[in-house]
Amino acid sequence: MTTRRFTRILASAAALATIIGVSACGGSDGNKGALGDADKAELVFWGWDAGNTMKELIADFQKDNPGITVKFNSTGTASNTQTALSNAIAAGKGAPDVVMLEDPTVTQFAVTEDLVDLSSFGAADEASKFVAGPWNKLQYDGKPYAMPIDSGPEMLFYNKAVFDKAGVDGESIKTWDDYYEAAKKVRATGSYMTNNSGSAMEYQPFTAQAWQAGAHPWKVDGEKITIDMTKDAGMKRYIDFQQKLIDEDLINTQVSNWSDEWNRSLNDGSIASLTIGAWMPVNLMNGAPDQTGNWRVAQLPQWKEGEEVFSDDGGSALAITAQSHNQAAAYKFIEYMTLGKGAVTMSQTGTFPCLKSILDDPDFTNPESEANKKVNAFFGGQNVSAVLAEAAKRPVGEFQYLPYNAFAQTQFGDDISPAYNKKIKLEDAFRAYGKSLAEHGTQQGYDVTNEG
Structure with a gap:
């Protein structure tokens, strides 16, 4: 063919x-x-x-x-x-x-x-x-x-006021285990660490976080595509961690990214953090104006302490x-x-x-520039550009996207959201998602192997 x-x-x-x-x-x-x-x-x-x-x-x-x-x-x-x-x-x-x-x-x-x-x-x-x-x-x-x-290096954005109330030091979150422990403390205050409804709007964060976990949910070699949603080591790491957050009610599974409710939750502090791309500051400034001075940004938590493994979002x-x-x-x-x-x-x-x-230009991270002054004020005086620039220059592993990415994003919501609604386990949802992707790829004329 x-x-x-x-x-x-x-x-x-x-x-x-x-x-x-x-x-x-x-x-x-x-x-x-x-x-x-x-x-x-x-x-x-x-x-x-x-x-x-x-x-x-x-x-x-x-x-x-x-x-x-x-x-x-x-x-x-x-x-x-x-x-x-x-x-x-x-x-x-x-x-x-x-x-x-x-x-x-x-x-x-x-x-x-x-x-x-x-x-x-x-x-x-x-x-x-x-x-x-x-x-x-x-x-x-x-x-x-x-x-x-x-560029959109994946970052951890967090509401320091909510974290302080929960007794969490955002700068001390170095690993995903640290993140999990912080999520329990934040939940005890009535807020959620973050949100994830498994909708199509969470597809891009999924790819970024799976990427950082070392996952290869699909591999594309010309006309040949191999899909492995549940056996791949990185995917298992990602799925197990997300399932734990779902089971323990540590994330708001009813709110989708970019919805009105999402902005309201960011604005009232009921969602306390986001792992999302470095392009997020202006969106936070527009969507959560009542939290001016409270938000901060930090490097993405690592799966192993001391590592510097990053990914790109968007x-x-x-x-x-x-x-x-x-x-x-x-x-x-x-x-x-x-x-x-x-x-x-x-x-x-x-x-x-x-x-x-x-x-690398000092002007980009200059806290006295007019553009940076406005952003840094929202982030409590933090030099945001300096933190983001550091992340952008860190190494990333290899990650591919499917040659029918639009379908993959739409289908993600259909197959994955039932797991966040606690109707099925996340592993089963991703298994169904892999089957959907394989069937569509075959219909498009690709030679697709679905390994589970």
């Missing part, structure tokens, strides 16, 4: 959806080799604009590159972007030149040959400039298919679609956004960077 068969299967499914924004696209006719003029082009760029900085970024790029114009089409969310791109692929035309994607979805479009291998532009030579976590997620078959915009990247006729100019724009002045601008407006040069 050739890789192109996957494209046809994916396209057939996507064609059932309403095509979003196809009329305003840059490429057509599945063009695979038109590099175009690197200095003259009209680019179409799809993505979201959480920091409201795209207008400024594009204006600065066009000023430095007067022969290139960039039309930004805001898709609103990462999910909308992925859907729109799938629809353009199904139509065989209408894809943009440059597309913003969440890191875990890049492989999905790389394996179907609908993204450009950026090593042809020298992108592979830039690996050492980025921290390992986000860079590694964008590789397929040993080649980069996107360039990272930001992240976004820029890719060139295979339909683009302006690939050379598109890569110049991507270079500006990920390696050039654009990356600096984004780091100054709330995007957590993945470029080592920015993380």
